[in-house]
Amino acid sequence: MIIGHERLTDIVTRMIQGAGSDRAEAEAVAVNLVQANLMGHDSHGVGLAPRYMKHARAGTMNLGARPTVVSDNGVYLLLDGNMGYGQTVCREATEMAIARAKEKGAAIVGLRRTHHMGRIGAWGEMCARAGLISIHYVNTTGHRPYVAPWGGYEARYSTNPYCTAIPATDKNPMIVLDMATSRVAQGKVRVAYYAGKKTPSDALIGPDGVPTDDPKVIFEEPYGAMLSFGQHKGYGLAMICEILAAGITGGGTARDELMDQETICNNMLMIVIDPAGFGADIPFRDEIDRLVEHVSSSKPAQGFDKVRFPGDPERETTAERTANGIWIDDNTWGEMRRAGLEVGMSEADFAG
Template identity: 45%
Template sequence: MPRLSSEGLIALVAAMLVRVGAEEAVAHQVASDLVEANLQGHDSHGMQLVPRYVANVEKGLITPNAVAQQVGGMGALALWDGGMGFGQVVGRQATAAGIAAAREHGLAGFGLRNTHHLGRIGAYAEMAVAEGLIGIFFVNAVSGVPFVAPFGGADGRMGTNPICIGIPKSPHPILLDFATSAIAVGKVKVAFNAGKPVPAGALVTHEGEASTDPAVIYGQGPRGALQPFGGHKGYGLALVCEILGGALTGGGTNQPATPNDRGIVNGMLGILLDPARLAESPAFAAEVDAISEHVMASAPGRVILPGEPERRARAERVAQGIPLDDVTWGDLSATATRLGLPEGEIRAALVG
């Protein structure tokens, strides 16, 4: 399994995106966010997506240099249209505007529609907590035939629909970022590429039988579906994401009348608030620290806070390089070759 440097991968992916029409700054932002996903251990949202991004630009499903445009709302509430630009760019633009509004009003909300894949939603929560704000995000995905079955169902009716909440805390924020499916669909693809099973309870066959075989989704036979996490609870949250991320923003939900042949299309509702407007800032920080220490003391070393696995993965991968399975690296390098990048430039990302 090859290992690659983050700097080398950013340069490689940025060069690939420039080849299909992205401006340098846009390409660098998208590449940096994709590599950051791999660094934090979320391989489902990293390099395995690059060939698909390139293909979607080539098909006209991504407008590479689009910027977010405000199309509605007023005051502390805004509605943005991403113009089917790269989500890592237009998502940051809408979130930055929401942060500025929250600074002014104490509380702000925004909707974002018509954007290509937003990537790791934790990136937007990280923007919020860096400014001392709490960030809450609900996202839906209309990206081809839906993958996630409702509780009790056997076929896909919804997207993986992530929820993310970031809370400021020193020295590291609390960052809760999860798909409402049992696992992200990208993790099923990573497992399929690596020839590994997925965790029990993650998949059902087209006949509704439990399975751990990623070929249920990516094989040649009748397609099964992802399960919601936590049974009816995850299903309920996924449905809420469809409504808040899709219906409320005007981006559409996974109901039959919504076109699902436009690539990876996301809608997002973001809520940003300044905790200092609700409580004395030192008291809030002290209370967050106290409850955090209290829960971790239940089993020191085993109970950790949301966001800690990502920090550990990042430290390890910065030091040792980012591991990519052979299929992902093969797809990435083959796409780079097809775009005309020299072999030396492609292999420069390899460690050792």
């Protein structure tokens, strides 16, 4: 179905409230999920709401939790998310990181034991809007692994996102690279599975070790696995995310005993930098503008209308979906409807 973002936000807010959150927390979660849909990242959108609700009702995440300080040492700040909603915990942690970077010129912030952080680009964008550069490394535990290491075909870890965000200039919008280290995000495989579509031919491997484009190998036994982007390169970056997000923060890497707890646990290392730190005489913003102009002047290849920078596709999709609505596949909508009815919502709430 096609649904407007404002109605969708209201529906998801009520769903999350029904699972026990107060209005403010529920709305923060809903706004974050719907924004992901608006930007074209349906993998991190409202299809996650039923899973969140299941964890909230089962007690495998903590409603109303806020980050607490584990250690504080100059530019270093280590926080524990206390398994609260990533949408609220990450916002508060990012606000703390921004304040510290503005005071000290940089901030190195570890955030461990947080329920699903959502689209990591949201936290990078917060930093960029504050005029700061940010780099994010993330790992995931709490559920069975999905991604196989390079050279293997049994899953051992998760999709381990990486993100860097660069502030806007007077001529160009912010640049945001936000990506899974797997060939596609796990949620995109879920979207394909629910929509009855295939995945890219180099994204998955079956339980027999043979590449496949059938997403059911991730959701139906016998399980296969997802593959890294760029072969050994994506695998290498995924291991860096494990070490920096979870090893250095004490959050826990993808060990067997942490991977089957019926929840989603994210750990993140966030490095926030004031671009003026090396001196005001460095023409950082002008250099960005010159780079964008030079790279964008390349003639578009067959099948492309122009060269885009990281963040451009999301801005274009947001404009289109804000105007025309967000498409939700029938299986995802049905799952949301069932979850909503379980917490007291009505059939009319989900009527097309």
